[in-house]
Amino acid sequence: MSIRQAMLAILEQGPMYGYQLRAEFEQRTGETWPLNIGQVYTTLTRLERDGMVEVVESAAEDGSDRTHVSYRATESGRSEVSEWFATPVPRTQPPRDELAIKLAIAVTLPGVDVATIIQRQRSATMTSLQDYTRLKRTGRAANPEAPEDLAWSLVLDSLVFDAEAEVRWLDHCEARLRRAAADRPAASAHATPTATPETSDGVAR
Amino acid sequence: MSIRQAMLAILEQGPMYGYQLRAEFEQRTGETWPLNIGQVYTTLTRLERDGMVEVVESAAEDGSDRTHVSYRATESGRSEVSEWFATPVPRTQPPRDELAIKLAIAVTLPGVDVATIIQRQRSATMTSLQDYTRLKRTGRAANPEAPEDLAWSLVLDSLVFDAEAEVRWLDHCEARLRRAAADRPAASAHATPTATPETSDGVAR
DNA sequence: CGACACATGTAACACGTTACATGATTTG
DNA sequence: CAAATCATGTAACGTGTTACATGTGTCG
Numbered sequence A, B: 001m002s003i004r005q006a007m008l009a010i011l012e013q014g015p016m017y018g019y020q021l022r023a024e025f026e027q028r029t030g031e032t033w034p035l036n037i038g039q040v041y042t043t044l045t046r047l048e049r050d051g052m053v054e055v056v057e058s059a060a061e062d063g064s065d066r067t068h069v070s071y072r073a074t075e076s077g078r079s080e081v082s083e084w085f086a087t088p089v090p091r092t093q094p095p096r097d098e099l100a101i102k103l104a105i106a107v108t109l110p111g112v113d114v115a116t117i118i119q120r121q122r123s124a125t126m127t128s129l130q131d132y133t134r135l136k137r138t139g140r141a142a143n144p145e146a147p148e149d150l151a152w153s154l155v156l157d158s159l160v161f162d163a164e165a166e167v168r169w170l171d172h173c174e175a176r177l178r179r180a181a182a183d184r185p186a187a188s189a190h191a192t193p194t195a196t197p198e199t200s201d202g203v204a205r
Numbered sequence C: 001c002g003a004c005a006c007a008t009g010t011a012a013c014a015c016g017t018t019a020c021a022t023g024a025t026t027t028g
Numbered sequence D: 001c002a003a004a005t006c007a008t009g010t011a012a013c014g015t016g017t018t019a020c021a022t023g024t025g026t027c028g
Helices: A002-013 A017-029 A037-049 A076-088 A098-106 A113-139 A146-185 B001-013 B018-029 B037-050 B075-086 B098-106 B114-136 B147-183
Strands: A052-061 A067-075 B054-057 B067-073
Touching: A002 A037, A002 A067, A002 A076, A002 B098, A017 A037, A017 A067, A017 A146, A017 B067, A017 B098, A037 A052, A037 A067, A067 A076, A076 B098, A076 B114, A098 A113, A098 A146, A098 B001, A098 B018, A113 A146, A113 B075, A146 B098, A146 B147, B001 B018, B001 B067, B018 B067, B018 B147, B037 B054, B037 B067, B037 B114, B054 B098, B054 B147, B067 B075, B067 B098, B098 B114, B114 B147
Parallel strands: none
Antiparallel strands: A052 A067, B054 B067
């Protein structure tokens, strides 16, 4: 649902055609979320159907006489954009987190080696983190003053913050599982139920 | 794509029918990611088509003579699950982050009050954080020893880590924007173009 | 009995990806 | 000129949500 609004928002800069829209989007987000060109056209069609944009056949501005199928945001479109900016992204129904789902299920199944899953995941994520920092050094020399480069840089930071949070969470999970295992040591290998005393957890909460 | 694997993984516990699968899933993830019952059936159909599960008409175990349409994981299904657990969730194409996209575009558009967007978002996210901690206190009395409750608790922690990372990122963005504004002070309020020396145009790019 | 939860589906739609078709323009 | 890139689409498929239809079991 965010592509639609993003495209509409970019149209605030003026009428554009499909390819241009994709270029503008990717310039701001880097190679992070490549935007499928097919989807650009289908989304534009739906936006037009919903009265958010209208077609403006425009000559290419580069002098050639080629015309493109450009789109311009309508009044409705512009108001949808400002509402998008004015409303915080809700956390009521966060997108499903595959890693969280995976671990949540893993800890409930017998015979699944959760510790290994965690270690592999952390190692993969830390590799990504290194890639991100490498990207930040290499990054788009250009001029860091330009808003598009600032945008891309912020997106990159967002990925870093996210990956760091994931690593922290993995450490946290590891610790909690270790404590849980310490409380009832037999449960791992040969499945001895050990009758769990009272409620004396130690798992906190 | 994660629901499919999650359902398949849960079937490792033994044959189940639609409603049961949903209940097992939601018990592990709390009310975080409610699983649509319609999707359960369509996903089961596709899993069967792909040879991952097979139907086992089973009598309900609670004594009643009612039979349910239960599914059991096949050999292929089981191997897909173990591969799922063995492979880290890749960060190569992370799911699109609506907030990051929104801010990335916002900073490149003239006349958008990014500072306000950030403040509103942070305030909304911190409210969610409070809800999470309240949930952690209230949480599912039951017994925290039970693996399902541990799972749900880890998921909740994941939400917290995520929200905290978001707040940190918002602070980070705010700081960077303040620095950028300090470097070229005129750009904010009354849209004074200040003629940006060399490349002219003001629209940049 | 009537309301409600359980249980199994189907249809319609939105969104997203991959792949293909078809031209025009640019460039080695 | 041939190949690559730009540009605009369409078709097929997977996934996800919402809504509807239909029937069974339970409980006040």
